[in-house]
Amino acid sequence: MLRKLKSYFQERCPECSEKLHATTDSLRCIKSCPNRHYTEETYSHLNIRIIYHN
Numbered sequence: 001m002l003r004k005l006k007s008y009f010q011e012r013c014p015e016c017s018e019k020l021h022a023t024t025d026s027l028r029c030i031k032s033c034p035n036r037h038y039t040e041e042t043y044s045h046l047n048i049r050i051i052y053h054n
């Protein structure tokens with residue numbers, strides 16, 4: 001289960017395996033698929049991660 005969870009937060013899109021495009025600003029880090037399958041927003045200071053998986 002842990003392994004599955006870990007693999008879910010990944011560097012590549014689970015749909016198309018494209019490398020996720022990362023952008024970082026002062027509030028958050030956003031990783032997203034260039035084909036818009038998957039977006040991951042991380043608010044590290046709030047310890048929150050939001051995942052959009054279409």
Ligand SMILES: [Zn+2]
Pocket residue numbers: 013014015016017018033034035036037038
């Ligand atoms: Zn994708």
